[in-house]
Amino acid sequence: MQLFWHRDDLRRTDNVGLTAAAAEGEVVQPLCVSDAVRDGERGRRASAMHHRGVAALVASYRDDDVGVICATGDPAEVIGATIDAHGVSAVHCNRVDTPVGRRRTAAVVTACAARGVECVVHVDHVLVDPATLAPRYPSYSAFRRDWQTETPADPKPAPPPERLGEIDEGAAPAAPPVAVELPSAGEGPAREQLEAFITAALAAYADRRDDLAGAVTAEVGPVSELSPYIARGMLGPRTVYAAAGPPEDSGARKFRDELCWREFYQHLLFHNPQLASVDYRTDQAPIDWREDPAAVAAWTAGMTGYPLVDAGMRQLTARGYIHNRPRQVAASFLCKHLLIDWRVGAAHFADLLIDHDLASNAGNWQWIGSTGTDTVRCRIFDPVAQARKYDPTAAFIRRWVPELRSVSADAIIAWPTLDAGDRAAAAPAYADPIVDRDAAYDRAQQVITAAVDSTTGA
Numbered sequence: 488m489q490l491f492w493h494r495d496d497l498r499r500t501d502n503v504g505l506t507a508a509a510a511e512g513e514v515v516q517p518l519c520v521s522d523a524v525r526d527g528e529r530g531r532r533a534s535a536m537h538h539r540g541v542a543a544l545v546a547s548y549r550d551d552d553v554g555v556i557c558a559t560g561d562p563a564e565v566i567g568a569t570i571d572a573h574g575v576s577a578v579h580c581n582r583v584d585t586p587v588g589r590r591r592t593a594a595v596v597t598a599c600a601a602r603g604v605e606c607v608v609h610v611d612h613v614l615v616d617p618a619t620l621a622p623r624y625p626s627y628s629a630f631r632r633d634w635q636t637e638t639p640a641d642p643k644p645a646p647p648p649e650r651l652g653e654i655d656e657g658a659a660p661a662a663p664p665v666a667v668e669l670p671s672a673g674e675g676p677a678r679e680q681l682e683a684f685i686t687a688a689l690a691a692y693a694d695r696r697d698d699l700a701g702a703v704t705a706e707v708g709p710v711s712e713l714s715p716y717i718a719r720g721m722l723g724p725r726t727v728y729a730a731a732g733p734p735e736d737s738g739a740r741k742f743r744d745e746l747c748w749r750e751f752y753q754h755l756l757f758h759n760p761q762l763a764s765v766d767y768r769t770d771q772a773p774i775d776w777r778e779d780p781a782a783v784a785a786w787t788a789g790m791t792g793y794p795l796v797d798a799g800m801r802q803l804t805a806r807g808y809i810h811n812r813p814r815q816v817a818a819s820f821l822c823k824h825l826l827i828d829w830r831v832g833a834a835h836f837a838d839l840l841i842d843h844d845l846a847s848n849a850g851n852w853q854w855i856g857s858t859g860t861d862t863v864r865c866r867i868f869d870p871v872a873q874a875r876k877y878d879p880t881a882a883f884i885r886r887w888v889p890e891l892r893s894v895s896a897d898a899i900i901a902w903p904t905l906d907a908g909d910r911a912a913a914a915p916a917y918a919d920p921i922v923d924r925d926a927a928y929d930r931a932q933q934v935i936t937a938a939v940d941s942t943t944g945a
């Protein structure tokens with residue numbers, strides 16, 4: 488018997504390691520290990536979504552009379568004990584490139600080797616293995632040029648049930664309680680969401696993805712909201728890429744571009760294991776971040792007095808998801824207008840996002856914080872101009888900031904620049920801006936460019 492250890496790949500279809508194991512001689516025994524240390528790295532809500540996904544996977548195996556082993560603890564100990572108890576011939580798993588994921592892989596490989604059993608580690612979570620590309624690119628577009636020359640593999644078929652699962656023991660532990668409604672977990676709901684998006688919204692994706700009013704009213708779209716399924720491995724990247732169809736269509740082309748951003752950050756993490764804790768750019772001086780607990784508290788509470796920032800932060804608290812546009816604006820506001828270290832924001836997002844993915848979160852935060860891969864010297868999103876451009880009717884802001892529901896769209900958008908008296912008359916329960924828009928912009932320009940323009944010689 489061979490063992491297949493499910494990690495961040497909670498699916499039977501388009502699972503590189505599972506399909507490869509089943510193609511070898513012996514029957515493949517699926518194994519799920521509940522690992523508190525990996526849960527800590529995933530974040531609270533992402534962990535809850537992960538555990539729901541494990542439960543859905545286990546149920547799908549058992550529905551097909553396939554046995555699955557569920558255990559709790561250190562994976563190396565669990566897998567070592569399983570080999571000792573059942574005489575396993577080989578162990579297969581898919582690679583996880585996070586710091587804890589790497590440590591877990593190394594320990595499992597060692598535990599297998601100590602027993603004379605081969606551990607085969609497959610690459611499943613990306614379309615193009617980062618190890619096959621250059622280790623460092625000066626920009627996203629340079630990465631994309633190389634990445635596009637590779638032809639992604641087709642989605643892998645699910646192994647037939649008769650090739651799987653001799654032993655059935657243990658139960659998937661209940662998901663930890665979280666104060667947010669989780670999307671339905673598992674391969675089935677993930678595929679339904681993918682199909683609904685492709686049918687209803689992909690064609691308009693290139694033109695509509697930043698339409699925040701559409702994000703409030705449309706039942707499906709303008710964006711896919713597939714990120715929790717992709718991040719938790721309930722959908723394989725090859726499946727999502729193939730479903731988008733040929734790139735002649737502008738919606739498909741743009742959607743595949745977004746998947747390429749994801750690959751870019753996975754590539755960064757593979758080559759920079761400390762991406763979530765250490766500045767990526769070592770050639771510039773560290774930014775002189777401020778300490779300001781009151782400002783951070785206002786930001787997390789969605790009470791900065793900048794309506795689009797607050798709408799995004801409240802969407803995060805309420806749903807564990809933020810549309811990409813307010814995600815960028817809220818993150819930029821923290822790093823630039825408030826001059827708070829990107830690590831503070833990344834940790835808060837990691838705690839609350841259902842779609843938390845260490846590579847995408849850290850990579851995007853570093854890009855926003857001017858310590859990562861953005862080629863612009865000091866990019867600052869103006870939260871007022873962004874609201875005017877992407878939420879001109881203030882539909883998204885009103886959805887998430889009820890104090891502003893009876894205020895005109897023009898006043899909502901201009902809120903941080905209104906007279907204090909006008910604000911008090913229009914919506915007394917809503918916040919005044921916690922920083923002056925122009926002064927905060929100038930301070931960010933000065934401090935960030937001082938760091939970016941200095942060289943460390945590294």
Ligand SMILES: Cc1cc2nc3c(=O)[nH]c(=O)nc-3n(C[C@H](O)[C@H](O)[C@H](O)COP(=O)(O)OP(=O)(O)OC[C@H]3O[C@@H](n4cnc5c(N)ncnc54)[C@H](O)[C@@H]3O)c2cc1C
Pocket residue numbers: 696710711712713714715717718745746748749750752809810811812814815818836840842843844845847848849851852855
């Ligand atoms: C500060 C910050 C933190 C972020 N943290 C995460 C995170 O923890 N997990 C995460 O999945 N995404 C993260 N993103 C990227 C992006 O915001 C989300 O992937 C996207 O909003 C998810 O919504 P969607 O599935 O509807 O995206 P769609 O627009 O439908 O895009 C399809 C898929 O492409 C990928 N994608 C799209 N944009 C990006 C991007 N900029 N970077 C990486 N992948 C992308 C995602 O897998 C997404 O599901 C972050 C962005 C910012 C600015």
